[in-house]
Amino acid sequence: MxxxxxxxxxxxxxxxxxxxxxxxxxxxxxxxEIAAPGKLKSANGAEVLDATxxxxxxxxxxxxxxxxxxxxxxxxxxxxxxAAAAAGGFxxxxxxxxxxxxxxxxxxxxxxxxxxxxxxxxxFPIAAATRGSKGEMLNEYAALKSAGAVxxxxxxxxxxxxxxxxxxxxAAARVGLTVIQHAEDTRLTQGGSMNLGPMSFKLGLRxxxxxxxxxxxERDIRLVTELRDTRVHLHVAHTSTAAALAAVRQxxxxxxxxxxxxxxxHFLLTEEHVGLYNTNAKMCPPLRSAADRxxxxxxxxxxxxxxxxxxxxxxxxxxxxxxxxxxxxGIIGLETAFGLSLRWLHKEWKLPLGRVLSLLSAxxxxxxxxxxxxxxxxxxxxxxxxxxxxxxxxxxxREGKSKSRNTPFDGWTMQGKVRWTISEGRIAYxxxxx
Amino acid sequence: MNPTTTPVRRQxxxxxxxxxxxxxxxxxxxxxxxxxxxxxxxxxxxxxxxENQDPLVRNRILAKRRVALLFYESSTRTRTxxxxxxxSLGADTTLVSSLSSSxxxxxxxxxxxxxxxxxxxxxxxxxxxxxxAAWLLESETRLxxxxxxxxxxxHPTQALLDLRTILAHLKAGxxxxxPETLAGVTVSIVGDILHSRVARSxxxxxxRLGARxxxxxPKELLPELAALAGPGITIERDFExxxxxxxxxxxxxxxxxxxxxxxxxxxxxxxxxxxxxxRLGTLAPTAIVLHPGPIIRGLELTxxxxxxxxxxxxxxxxxxxxxxxxxxxxxxxxxxxxxRA
Numbered sequence: 001m002x003x004x005x006x007x008x009x010x011x012x013x014x015x016x017x018x019x020x021x022x023x024x025x026x027x028x029x030x031x032x033e034i035a036a037p038g039k040l041k042s043a044n045g046a047e048v049l050d051a052t053x054x055x056x057x058x059x060x061x062x063x064x065x066x067x068x069x070x071x072x073x074x075x076x077x078x079x080x081x082x083a084a085a086a087a088g089g090f091x092x093x094x095x096x097x098x099x100x101x102x103x104x105x106x107x108x109x110x111x112x113x114x115x116x117x118x119x120x121x122x123x124f125p126i127a128a129a130t131r132g133s134k135g136e137m138l139n140e141y142a143a144l145k146s147a148g149a150v151x152x153x154x155x156x157x158x159x160x161x162x163x164x165x166x167x168x169x170x171a172a173a174r175v176g177l178t179v180i181q182h183a184e185d186t187r188l189t190q191g192g193s194m195n196l197g198p199m200s201f202k203l204g205l206r207x208x209x210x211x212x213x214x215x216x217x218e219r220d221i222r223l224v225t226e227l228r229d230t231r232v233h234l235h236v237a238h239t240s241t242a243a244a245l246a247a248v249r250q251x252x253x254x255x256x257x258x259x260x261x262x263x264x265x266h267f268l269l270t271e272e273h274v275g276l277y278n279t280n281a282k283m284c285p286p287l288r289s290a291a292d293r294x295x296x297x298x299x300x301x302x303x304x305x306x307x308x309x310x311x312x313x314x315x316x317x318x319x320x321x322x323x324x325x326x327x328x329x330g331i332i333g334l335e336t337a338f339g340l341s342l343r344w345l346h347k348e349w350k351l352p353l354g355r356v357l358s359l360l361s362a363x364x365x366x367x368x369x370x371x372x373x374x375x376x377x378x379x380x381x382x383x384x385x386x387x388x389x390x391x392x393x394x395x396x397x398r399e400g401k402s403k404s405r406n407t408p409f410d411g412w413t414m415q416g417k418v419r420w421t422i423s424e425g426r427i428a429y430x431x432x433x434x
Numbered sequence: 435m436n437p438t439t440t441p442v443r444r445q446x447x448x449x450x451x452x453x454x455x456x457x458x459x460x461x462x463x464x465x466x467x468x469x470x471x472x473x474x475x476x477x478x479x480x481x482x483x484x485e486n487q488d489p490l491v492r493n494r495i496l497a498k499r500r501v502a503l504l505f506y507e508s509s510t511r512t513r514t515x516x517x518x519x520x521x522s523l524g525a526d527t528t529l530v531s532s533l534s535s536s537x538x539x540x541x542x543x544x545x546x547x548x549x550x551x552x553x554x555x556x557x558x559x560x561x562x563x564x565x566x567a568a569w570l571l572e573s574e575t576r577l578x579x580x581x582x583x584x585x586x587x588x589h590p591t592q593a594l595l596d597l598r599t600i601l602a603h604l605k606a607g608x609x610x611x612x613p614e615t616l617a618g619v620t621v622s623i624v625g626d627i628l629h630s631r632v633a634r635s636x637x638x639x640x641x642r643l644g645a646r647x648x649x650x651x652p653k654e655l656l657p658e659l660a661a662l663a664g665p666g667i668t669i670e671r672d673f674e675x676x677x678x679x680x681x682x683x684x685x686x687x688x689x690x691x692x693x694x695x696x697x698x699x700x701x702x703x704x705x706x707x708x709x710x711x712x713r714l715g716t717l718a719p720t721a722i723v724l725h726p727g728p729i730i731r732g733l734e735l736t737x738x739x740x741x742x743x744x745x746x747x748x749x750x751x752x753x754x755x756x757x758x759x760x761x762x763x764x765x766x767x768x769x770x771x772x773x774r775a
Contacts, residue, residue, distance in 0.1 A: 190694070190695075191694055197659060198659050198662040198663065201628075201657065201659050201660055201662075201663055202634070202663050203565055203566065203587060204565035204566075204584070204585050204586035204587030204588070204631060204634060205565050205566075205585075205586075205587075206694070268448070268449050269449065270451075272451045273451055275451070275452065275454060276454055276456055276566065276569045277565070277566030277569050277570065290448075293448070294446070297446060318542070321542070321544050321570075321574070322542060322543065322544070322570070323543060323562070323564035323565075323566060323567050323570060324564065324565065324566045324570075325564050325565065325566075325585070326564060344449070348446070348447060349446055412449075
């Protein structure tokens with residue numbers, strides 16, 4: 001494998017406490033050497049990337065994406081989804097199992113990881129917690145883990161039954177995996193297509209109450225409390241309500257291993273952005289009230305939120321060009337998460353750059369137990385994003401790498417332009433040739 | 435809000451909400467809220483003028499223009515009156531209903547709209563079971579779209595014909611409306627507000643003319659947040675208290691087809707909310723009674739009330755044709771009349 005030198009850039013590696021001008025040598029997929037500018041010892045013959053004036057940081061990690069393979073390749077493939085991820089600065093994504101068929105077996109997990117999928121960056125499958133994600137019978141967690149699964153989730157659906165959720169948490173803990181819960185009491189959200197509130201009444205749409213999310217989070221936290229096993233790790237996916245965050249906050253104070261993620265659309269948008277039935281503002285959980293949105297921002301700023309995750313959910317154009325209540329849930333997010341985070345969390349709301357990067361890399365890596373990722377020290381994986389944190393640009397969904405265009409952020413101003421994304425020493429994205 | 439929620443420390447700026455691009459076509463009537471007061475006055479005046487015009491002159495106004503009626507739900511009043519309205523202006527109409535069309539084979543609303551446009555339709559009148567369907571159809575076809583009822587959302591021509599009926603009784607048929615036209619008038623809307631597009635359109639229209647709107651019904655059919663839908667709207671759960679204050683009583687049908695599993699004790703409902711002769715006679719002896727139809731005699735109101743002297747239900751139907759003539763004319767002539775009315 002060829003060697004790469006990234007020269008002249010500002011290395012920002014919050015996990016290692018580094019924020020300095022450094023030259024970095026990448027070799028055989030790993031970080032081989034880090035030195036002051038011009039001081040690399042073994043860089044001879046390596047291809048050089050000139051990062052003067054740019055930042056380099058550990059490649060971003062999205063712990064919640066839908067790559068749609070197997071079975072829904074018309075929306076996205078592992079190849080196109082990971083190309084979009086690379087364009088967005090990501091070097092690793094965790095792929096949810098609501099594919100066709102559901103990824104509830106070692107065979108499907110291995111199929112997703114096969115070289116024939118032509119992934120541009122690393123894919124980490126999240127396997128279904130229950131058979132067919134039906135919430136009735138647990139899968140074989142040990143086998144799934146050895147096939148490559150990094151977590152368990154029935155995402156898109158909740159695990160509703162108390163006893164099944166309890167068993168899932170216990171069995172997952174036994175093999176050292178996290179259970180990621182899609183917290184939605186579907187008994188309360190039937191027919192719902194947006195947040196329940198004055199907007200849903202005005203638009204004549206059936207609403208999804210905030211309590212449908214928070215009640216499941218509270219139930220899950222009660223189960224974790226009752227299990228009294230420090231290995232048990234509950235992670236709340238796409239948290240969207242103030243009440244759910246309050247429950248997570250309290251669980252953390254009580255010393256429980258309960259973590260959560262927030263998607264950019266939930267810290268940026270509210271139910272008002274549904275406008276007049278914009279199906280690209282329809283997702284599950286839905287866009288919530290301004291108070292909920294403010295609670296997301298506050299919890300990110302004060303550290304209760306563990307990760308920013310996109311819930312990248314591609315759908316074909318024709319699937320979204322329908323009546324609002326008939327449109328599928330979800331928006332794409334891999335190509336906008338970084339630009340929106342820098343534009344709003346960093347520039348507007350003054351979250352330090354290192355903290356933004358942590359939420360998008362070191363912290364999700366730690367949550368999913370990805371060793372050697374989320375940091376750039378000698379010996380760690382050569383997963384790097386090189387970017388200009390000050391550059392502003394306008395997102396045009398039609399020019400994106402994803403197969404789909406279902407985004408409410410088309411035409412938005414972004415901050416922070418990715419120059420190169422390097423996945424295990426290989427250039428996965430180059431802005432000049434993209 | 436949960437008491438453990440940390441209060442927000444800072445005042446933060448947020449991404450703005452884009453202004454609505456609707457309506458794309460100046461001839462469209464999607465929402466009762468899209469019309470300016472001048473626009474409403476114009477429609478009211480044209481309704482009267484067209485109603486009084488010689489039919490043989492009137493039917494030259496839109497001679498051989500093509501209007502499509504696209505109906506995904508059954509309808510008697512709305513469909514027939516739109517059709518009669520368009521025809522009496524001389525337009526050719528065609529009806530496409532979800533049964534007996536390619537919609538049954540799975541054709542999307544977008545494709546159906548584009549097909550009608552390719553067939554020469556110059557305006558589409560849409561009745562659909564999904565809220566927001568008219569907005570989708572308009573953005574995809576860019577034709578004038580007349581919303582003839584979208585799900586639980588809006589039914590703007592119904593609100594306009596209700597207004598015409600109210601004005602005829604209370605304001606001697608006034609046609610020029612202002613923010614004070616209905617000052618001092620209380621309109622009670624009673625029953626299944628949650629599922630009612632008629633209620634939503636009236637809630638958008640009547641307060642802008644100064645009317646006070648009382649919403650009355652049980653919690654299951656009238657959630658508290660309905661009061662937040664706009665200014666001039668109050669919830670009054672006590673039907674008899676609402677009647678005492680009202681000059682206009684608008685009764686609604688319980689929409690069994692939209693209850694979605696909601697269980698309702700009809701006997702209890704009738705005891706609390708049925709408009710009966712004695713209730714009307716003692717509590718609101720001079721009020722007019724409206725109902726968008728279809729009425730279910732013996733449920734939301736008694737047969738005696740429906741057929742009684744205070745009932746303006748059939749006048750509403752008649753006003754529907756006049757209002758829809760004005761709205762169809764506006765759809766096809768909006769450009770010539772100088773854009774958005």
